[in-house]
Amino acid sequence: MPIAQIESLDHEGHGVAHVDGKTIFIDGALPGEVVEYSSYRKKPNFESAQAVRILQHSSQRVTPRCPHFGVCGGCSMQHLEPAAQVAAKQRVLEDNLWHIGKVKAERILPAIYGPTWGYRHRARLSARLVVKKGGMLIGFHEKRSSFIADMQSCEVLPRFVSDLLLPLRTLIASLSIAQRMPQIELAVGDDVTALVLRNMDPLTPADELQLQAFIQQHSTPAQPLQFWLQPKGPDTAYPLYPLDAPRLCYRLPEFGIEMPYKPTEFTQVNPHINQVLVKRAIDLLDPQPGEQIADMFCGLGNFTLPIARRGAQVLGMEGSRQLCQRALENASHNGLSHLTRFTEANLFEIDEAGFAALGDFDRMLIDPPRDGAIELVKSLGTALARRPDALKRIVYVSCSPSTLARDAGVLVNVHGYRLMAAGVVNMFPHTAHVESIAWFERP
Known part of the structure; x- marks a missing residue:
């Protein structure tokens, strides 16, 4: 059986090794380990494999708590110490920002993390x-x-x-x-x-x-x-x-907000992390009373209503009519209808004319699905040219480091923003899923 020395982790939590010039991605293997492996997929340039026996153990390896780990596909990283999981995700974020977007954060934000067991609501x-x-x-x-x-x-x-x-x-x-x-x-x-x-x-x-x-x-x-x-x-x-x-x-106690929802409507998997994430996003965005704020991909108002609680006027945009209606109801439920409005729109197809027609905004929060917000960030040109102090700050909450990096490249290298800070959000402990938050500032 072949043997490999594990060099690093890839973005899906697989150990990465090179054997005879070929890249091997090995499930269940950690950096620094020497493992015997068995390949289950072979391609000309790479192989996907499963670790069969660990010959030299990493100091960060732990015994998985779940008896179904390794069979169940719900978790992929229970064998890695939780703090090391977060560090690995931070490396994935930084690597994506540089290699895909050609950008580098001026500051790395402390990782947002919380309970590692029983978190999935x-x-x-x-x-x-x-x-x-x-x-x-x-x-x-x-x-x-x-x-x-x-x-x-x-x-x-x-x-x-x-x-x-x-x-x-x-x-x-x-x-x-x-x-x-x-x-x-x-x-x-x-x-x-x-x-x-x-x-x-x-x-x-x-x-x-x-x-x-x-x-x-x-x-x-x-x-x-x-x-x-x-x-x-x-x-x-x-x-x-x-x-x-x-x-x-x-509930979001920090902002005195209660969010009713239907069980089939999208909400964050991890409520403990969501509370901290919302607070950090609002702190980074720093909305001021009377400012005009855009909340793109607003969902049921998870960020919209906390922004409004700070006294800003907020436009929430979302592609789902049902979620727009839910956001409208939640604004009323929390006494924030006078500071919020919601519009159904396909933000994956918005262009410069469409964005400029929305009006002028002082700041913007973007929280897209995994596909990212490439058309949205490309559409900012006319609005930025029309008003030099428009959109002076953007906070981007991401569930895909690769699409965040791609969109960050446009914001920085095309529109002239600085990537002030970025950091990971460990919404899904024991998985390779990387959520993150980034703060962009326009000089």
């Missing part, structure tokens, strides 16, 4: 009746596979949710549509936990009684549960039982 679990594996399976997919991992617990889900995995198997298997319920979406709010069942066929009255019995057995005053049904797309989700459950929401 949003999840989409697959469900399937697999007779060969003993019945109903509920969980994440296996690594590099469409099969569902045989999960009996999950260390990144809140403990009380992890404890529901086996009872949920029994429940779903007992329903008349057990083979027509492929997914359970989880949303843990501050006051209630919603379990959205993707029912491809209607439930029978007996099925509904089963669901009610499950709630009565497993719901507690401290951790109330509520079942929702989703017969078709996400917009069709509705609460089933109990109808008098507390409203699903999360």
Whole structure:
């Protein structure tokens, strides 16, 4: 079996080695280690492999807490000490900024990190009746596979949710549509936990009684549960039982804001990190009373409303009509309607004329999906030329270091911004997912 010396980690958390001039990406291997490996994909210039035996261990290697690690695809870095995970993500961010965007941050922000276990308050679990594996399976997919991992617990889900995995198997298997319920979406709010069942066929009255019995057995005053049904797309989700459950929401105590939402609407997976992230974003943006601020890809108002709480006038733009409506309702719910307005727009297709038509802005926050905001940042030219002090500061919250780096290259090398600071946000501990925040200033 071939042996390799691991040199570094790549952006997906694989160990990187070179053997006979060929790059080998090795799952489960850490920098400094010597490993035996087995390749599962061979290409002319690289191979993908799995570490089979560790011959020389890294001092940063730890024993994974989860018994399903290595099979379940939900986590990829439990074998690496948490602080080293954060450091590896910071290197990924800096490497992307330089090699893709040709930019370098003048200052590295302290990493935002928090609880490393039980942090995941949003999840989409697959469900399937697999007779060969003993019945109903509920969980994440296996690594590099469409099969569902045989999960009996999950260390990144809140403990009380992890404890529901086996009872949920029994429940779903007992329903008349057990083979027509492929997914359970989880949303843990501050006051209630919603379990959205993707029912491809209607439930029978007996099925509904089963669901009610499950709630009565497993719901507690401290951790109330509520079942929702989703017969078709996400917009069709509705609460089933109990109808008098507390409203699903999360809070941002720093800003005195409460955010109601539907369980199928996008919210951050990690509420502990989200609170710190919002505070840092607002501190970096530093909105002033009376200023005009643009919040691009605003979602349900996660950053819009805290900006407004500082007294600025905020325009939130979002491609989803449903999220715009939710943001509008949340602004009213928090008494901020007079400082906010929301517009549905496809920001992936905006051009200079379209952006200039929105009016003048003093500052802007950008929080795009993984595709980034390349058309948006390219569209700033006319607005910047028209008013020299426009958009003097931009804060960019990213869930993809490569698209952040690409967009940063335009902001710095085309529009003349300085990249004042950047740092990672460890929204997903034990995964290779890198979220980050960057602050751009226009001289």
